[in-house]
Amino acid sequence: MSGWTLGIIGGSGLYEIDGLEGTEEIAVETPWGAPSDKLVRGHIGDVSLVFLPRHGKGHRLTPSTVPYRANIDALKRLGCTDVLSISACGSLQEAYAPGDFVMPDQFIDRTVSRDNSFFGPGMVAHVSMADPICERLSAMAGDAAEAAGVKVHRGGTYLVIDGPQFSSRAESFLYRQWGCDIIGMTNMPEAKLAREAELPYATMAMVTDYDCWREETDAVSVTNVLEVMQKNANAAKQAIAGIVKTLQGVERTGSPQGIETCLDYAMITAPDARDPAMLAKLDAVAGRLLV
Template sequence: MVTSAEIGVIGGSGFYSLLDDAQEIDLSTPYGPPSDVVTVGRIGSRSVAFIPRHGRDHRFPPHRIPYRANLWALRSLGVRQVLAPSAVGSLRAEVGPGAIVVPDQLVDRTSGRPQTYYDEGGAVHVSFADPYCPSGRAVAVESARAAGWNTVDGGTLVVIEGPRFSTRAESRWFAGNGWTIVGMTGFPEAVLARELALCYTSLSLVTDLDAGVETGEGVTHDEVLEFFARNVTRMRTLVAEAVEALPSERACPCGAALDGIKLPFELP
């Protein structure tokens, strides 16, 4: 029976069948309950904890997801590396639906989301110049290419507040800045992972061309869900392969993110 995990996956409900020997763990955190019970099990020799980002019934819209509770729950189970598959829109015509983007940069265009664990007890400033784990990114790119995905190594993910999609003007502005993809959930997940000294890697599946790139009436919610559903089995396989390929010992800078910083409380 697995009651702890070394790797975390935050994704959609289609990832439940990812794990062998799975069991559910109901956790509480100082930030409330996570999106749902955490499922812990194995992929090959690796112990993995899975959280459905929006809840198994998709009850949490992007701006209401309990991001702090989700990352805290994973760390409390022993997780130190996190893979985060998600659906995104493309801001570049040449990066069409079906591509996997493994971003190396992030732009926050959200508002009002709690985005730190350190909002009292003294200032804690963590480096966030490079938001994603370099080791996790390398594994994700190699795994995606080996599986035959059209893979984009690097690029900027701009995260919008949601739940609405972008206007055409916003989308063109994002593209004009040289950004690559747009989503609604990659922030504050990434910075909260950094504040807990976790490795965090985004696996972004392009489901559509964003409003400023696409002609016609623009993307709809149903179209995004339908495209992701058609690809979820393949995405699940990719995540499993990436999990098994992640290093067993971390040599990246992520684990040292809090070195030399006086924390106002003890981490799990």
């Protein structure tokens, strides 16, 4: 194998990967509970892949009931080296049209009701989120999406809300004033947790609609979203195939941003003050530093 084990978190409309060989379904137990669903592990050529449907098969989980900590822990536990998030989003800018893909490089986290860290009392850590996206993985995913015939926007700010309701017009206008480009409900705390787990993470955000700021179009509805979502999901599958093709035969090296060692500079609790129970829960996420 090439050293790549790509974890893929499938968002709305993406519940499987085409072309996986040697597949097995794995029910992973984590200290943070069960992940959204069984994970599917397999390979395409010499690239290993692990797939997890974020909302569970059949879209059973709301954005705020997705077990984000369990999901990231499970991907780390199964040996993933990198994580690509696929997610649907709304557009806050005229140029980002339904059907376009966005490779954001920044997030604004407006969620308030979710567990957003693996660390806590007894083991405190502060990772940097200045640059939350793995530039290398994002570039490869963007190239693959363009090769699949999709219009791709490189960079942009993804505003994350709790949901499950869509935003009000007043909120939508406010987010545009903040300079946000797209809006969604799922990439936080997912990106924060991936960084704590030292996993290079990138988002392929698929625009399904204009958010309700655009008064000349109908306000966003599930009916409208589903139609675009199906087209986007097919393009996302082609893009995933393209990423895997790029990775074939390319030996994986560490992230140029040093993401795989970010905890070296993050953990602050003195060794003699660390809670053994908390350390046990961090066996997958931070095990390399806690042995």
